[in-house]
Amino acid sequence: MRDLLAKGENLPTLPAAVFQLHKVLDNEMAGPAQVAAVIERDPALTGRLLRAANSAAFNRGDRIGSVAAAVGRLGVDQIRAICLVLAVVKAFPNRSGSLDHSLFWLHSAAVGMMTEHLWGRFGSTPGVSGADLYTAGLLHDVGLLILEQYFQRDFHEARHEQMESGRRLWQCEEEHLGMDHGAVGGLLLGRWTLPAYISETVTNHHHPDQAEPEYREISRIVNAAEVICTEQGAALLDEGGADATSEEVLAELGCPPEETAAILDQVPTMVERAREFLN
Numbered sequence: 001m002r003d004l005l006a007k008g009e010n011l012p013t014l015p016a017a018v019f020q021l022h023k024v025l026d027n028e029m030a031g032p033a034q035v036a037a038v039i040e041r042d043p044a045l046t047g048r049l050l051r052a053a054n055s056a057a058f059n060r061g062d063r064i065g066s067v068a069a070a071v072g073r074l075g076v077d078q079i080r081a082i083c084l085v086l087a088v089v090k091a092f093p094n095r096s097g098s099l100d101h102s103l104f105w106l107h108s109a110a111v112g113m114m115t116e117h118l119w120g121r122f123g124s125t126p127g128v129s130g131a132d133l134y135t136a137g138l139l140h141d142v143g144l145l146i147l148e149q150y151f152q153r154d155f156h157e158a159r160h161e162q163m164e165s166g167r168r169l170w171q172c173e174e175e176h177l178g179m180d181h182g183a184v185g186g187l188l189l190g191r192w193t194l195p196a197y198i199s200e201t202v203t204n205h206h207h208p209d210q211a212e213p214e215y216r217e218i219s220r221i222v223n224a225a226e227v228i229c230t231e232q233g234a235a236l237l238d239e240g241g242a243d244a245t246s247e248e249v250l251a252e253l254g255c256p257p258e259e260t261a262a263i264l265d266q267v268p269t270m271v272e273r274a275r276e277f278l279n
């Protein structure tokens with residue numbers, strides 16, 4: 001399986017515009033006009049980006065009418081995150097029916113928002129951007145889409161065993177496939193040349209203690225967002241269940257007990273915003 005993923009044959013590729021966007025964004029001299037010019041080469045992406053930028057998840061002011069305005073208002077990091085998720089939604093159409101894609105994206109978007117929030121409050125790893133962590137949260141389960149589409153039989157068996165045994169889905173995947181959906185997603189994002197801390201975080205989101213020391217804190221944050229969203233009404237197939245509770249994962253991040261309830265209370269609002277963004 002690792003070989004198959006490494007070769008990457010038949011795996012979805014990034015649309016040209018999103019790939020070029022990476023390159024432009026890696027160039028620190030690039031301004032909003034250059035970023036907008038790359039996106040505008042892809043009319044379908046432009047349309048979807050403007051719709052997303054105007055959803056309640058991102059826009060709290062006047063209507064955004066152009067890509068340049070969207071870049072100016074939301075910032076290049078946020079624009080990169082939105083373009084990436086739009087590309088992933090398109091790369092994995094809802095065909096085979098073994099995963100409910102609406103539920104998948106609702107869970108993913110909620111985990112993305114919670115990840116960015118927790119990062120802003122508790123994160124300290126240097127050189128990491130909040131918007132990139134939003135991307136990591138948003139794409140943390142992208143491996144499930146690959147398993148559903150390319151490894152249907154093994155995935156089905158892993159899910160069956162999860163239901164029979166009550167064990168965690170990621171553990172059953174490791175047993176049946178040799179790696180879990182986090183590792184599968186991390187390999188795809190690595191191929192897409194996303195920053196290493198995004199792919200490493202996705203790889204380790206169910207077992208943050210296995211991450212290399214420099215990626216451990218951010219992996220813990222995505223894991224905490226996953227546990228919180230799963231417990232507070234944005235679950236996906238029970239895949240986000242963990243042996244620790246929301247309170248415990250927050251305490252591990254250094255959250256004082258009196259702040260816990262306020263963080264958990266944000267999940268329904270995040271789910272609402274996610275719903276609108278995905279519509």
Ligand SMILES: [Fe+2]
Nearest residue numbers: 140141239240
């Ligand atoms: Fe997961």
Ligand SMILES: [Fe+2]
Nearest residue numbers: 141226239240
């Ligand atoms: Fe998840």
